[in-house]
Amino acid sequence: MENLLLQGLNGLASASSLFLVASGLTVIFGVTRIVNFAHGSLYMLGAYLAFSIVAHLPRGHLGFWGGIVLAALAVGAIGALLEVLLLRRIYRAPELFQLLATFGVVLVVQDVALLVWGAQDLLGPRAPGLRGSVELLGLRFPLYELVLIGIGPVVLGLLLLLFKRTRWGTLVRAATQDREMVGALGVNQRWLFTSVFFLGSALAGLAGALQLPRESVNLHMDLATITEVFVVVVVGGLGSLPGAALAALLIGELHAFGILVFPKITLVLVFLVMAVVLVIRPRGLFGRAQVAQAAVASVAEPVLGRAPPALKWLGFAALLVAVVAPPFLAGDYALIVLTDMAIAVLFAASLHFIMGPGGMASFGHAAYFGIGAYGAALLTKWFAAPMLPALLAAPFCAGVAGVLFGFFCVRLSGVYSAMLTLAFAQIAWSVAFQWVEITGGDNGVLGVWPDPWATKLNFYWLALGCSVVGTLALRRIALSPFGYALRAQRDNTLRAEAIGINAFGMRWVAFVLAAGFAGVAGGLFAFAKGSVFPTALDIPRSVDALLMVLLGGVQTLAGPVLGALAFTGLHEQLVRATDYWRLVLGAVILLLVLAFPQGLAGAVRRWWEGRRHA
């Protein structure tokens, strides 16, 4: 009984800090419609800045709490700067491109934090006067946690007052519904957006700073937080503050009691809850149908089509070089990189297939890659299967997962659908990570070696062959009647259904196809590396695939191919050349986003059309 109470209080404390981060994200999303992946980075910066600021202030109450507030304000200023310098320029860009920009920020912040604060975990000071604990029903409970429990509801109350009782709050709520109209009424939206970003970022910074006495500050805080906070915001309903509060409570308590009941399932529990909530309430607990933001996302997407003959010949020539040249290349390293590239191309093409023609963003495409990889590896490990049957099994395993997960994901739309794919990917990851008896857990599956005939060179040809055949097959499907119907339902589901297209079925089939091809890539990956670890299906891998597709451009068939080659090549070179490859890669992404706010494909297309008109 006492134990339950203690866990309940622990749950409240984490719910409180979860809510602080989530409230900032949900407020920012409500107004700007930007899914800010960098929100977790702002949280991390809050913790680091608080660490440094508190260290420089005199000890005592004023020093500690003053430091916390200063850190929150500093993070707010950083967020406002981010809005002014970066996001303001891309509000008209396609949604996914904005996402790419915030990924770029995540990468840059990670390395900046590494540069400034170093790689080791930092232990902050305890809160003065709150070091002790209190007696509650004969139990000792840390005082600081109690304070934290109080801060959440206080902030919620203040935010609700701010939004209901002030003109600024009214303007923000109005802008959430129709920002263009707010502008036509004489309100400078720029100022409004920047102030919203300041508030949201400061909340993230505050939450991070408040963690100082609780846990060590480290470089993994950003991604660990952002996934959990996404869950909270999505479960609560995007843009809803009370929703975020309720969801934070739900998730916080679930964590606390999950550890008690099912220590093994805690990692997956959160995502399981999100999946269940989204299946029952597709817009989260308190979510409402999004009002169409008229005339804001006004960039017309170019139409997916066949490449001009010149480009086809160029591609064919490049392929010929890729087939013929490797035997003359010195060293295994080049072959390894080329094999990685071939696998990346197929992986990216499979993701592109659901994102481009299918019109569904997936934040968890690594699940199918990883399930393919694990499928092949486990067959080899437990049944001593030779390479080719194992490779054949890979798309089958991934496809089955696609049938199951896809059934739920394709019913939702937009961010909700993307978050559900993430949830399923995290569930798959937890299984790989925690089912140690079968998967080896963190130690992975080792000794997945190709058959003797498959030398490095032969295996490269095999990977290249699979990649080329797979990519061409996806292209063929995209340009088939099925592909046209798929695009029709993407562009207007209602009209497509009115002419007899089964939109749900189309999306489902597309999802399964994409999962299957990702599985092929995963199977090849397992044999290329000789081992599979849970990282094969973790979030960074899903993000890599997204980056490849977005860099290349969603609305061209060649996009994912070029994006995968560019990303893998750049990544490989950067990792070899510098410890701070994230910084460089992030900066490159940001520069690209700023230089081509319509997306690379859009930029090329405009240049092409401009040339033809001239």
Add this chain to the structure above:
Amino acid sequence: MLSVRGLSAHYGRAHILDDVGFEVPAGQVVVLLGRNGAGKSTTLKAVMGMVRPTAGQVLLEGRDLVGREAYQIARAGLGYVPEERRIFAELTVRENLSVGRRPPVPGLRPWDEARLYGLFPALGAMQDRPGGRMSGGEQQMLSIARTLMGNPRLLLLDEPSEGLAPVVVQRMAQAVRQLKAEGLSILLAEQNLYFAHAVADRAVIIEQGRIRWEGGMVELLNDESTYQQYLSL
């Protein structure tokens, strides 16, 4: 008051406004008439800076507004009431009005809630109702009232009679005449000739993005052939 000269606009590659020019004299109501898709709404949006003109000038008392953003144009003294009304559905009547509030302008009697409830008594009876739970006519009144809160010198009214019951249209016409009587200049886009007749001093006919005819409202009503050519179905 307002002088539009050589205004052109494109949606993508489609030429949607072509050399549009007309005047709105101070204190008058000018109606922009034309069939569906003729370019009436686009003209208002281009004046308001919500569609970027590719050429031309929009002069408000001699100052060119082209290239400015919508909020700056609103602050310069133009009030825009959109065709779709675009009420903030989750905000109450009072909150909707507060979004539109701007400081008083010298020489103009400032608008406040009380004065607006006098103009539209129906709104006064539902100050705490969310905009989403109002009828079309009430939303239209709220949309106009919300824009008036900004103390505009010139009102751009996009099809205020659309989709309203005849009796509500009559009341709307009364309100517009009252606004005119108080000295407000109004540029109105309409398809409803009866509504136009009830309020307008001058008429400008637009078709396929070009101005085809311009003159007094009474003149137009006596000009059967012009009416037949550009306005009848």
